[in-house]
Amino acid sequence: MKLDLNRLVRKQFIKPGANIGVRGITWTHSYWGRVATGVISADMSGQAEGWLRIQLGSLDQRIILVSRPRHFGGRQWYFVCPAMNRLVSVLWRPPGATGFCSRQTWGWQVAYASQFLDRDNRAHYNRSKLNSRLCFIGGLDPEDWDFPPKPKWMRRKTYASYEMRFGQYDAILDSGCAALLAKLMQKGI
Structure with missing residues (x-):
């Protein structure tokens, strides 16, 4: 479970410059559904x-918030990690933990999924993400396209950079397939 301060502000669970009352919060997982529910309040x-x-x-945890001035005006809010006393935007609570702390406190217990991907799986993931982004922008179904056509309003230079990155991911996948084929042929399979 994680608490992302910027996301909480975007979803209007909390509001800079205000004291909010008690609000319900739910953590969900795409496969398991609802993971946990609780309440938050903030000043x-x-x-x-x-x-x-x-x-x-x-769990009943109170977390200090501080704001720092931004370079071009306004203020940016941060959590103060209860364990490391450092400013962070996201706090995590892995299974079995007694409270929320920064990612640096938990180490590999709360690493992002992409940190565990090898080169080929990262290429698959990024290729799929790029395809989905272009299809979403163009209103297309990602399943129908290997690489979608340029959306009408997108700049050619932007589309060309996406196309180049997509080609790089394909090259990584091709080299991975070639290496696997070479291993199989070496073993005589």
């Missing part, structure tokens, strides 16, 4: 400091 009415409280089962 971000101060100029530079605030807090967020999360109640989740037996």
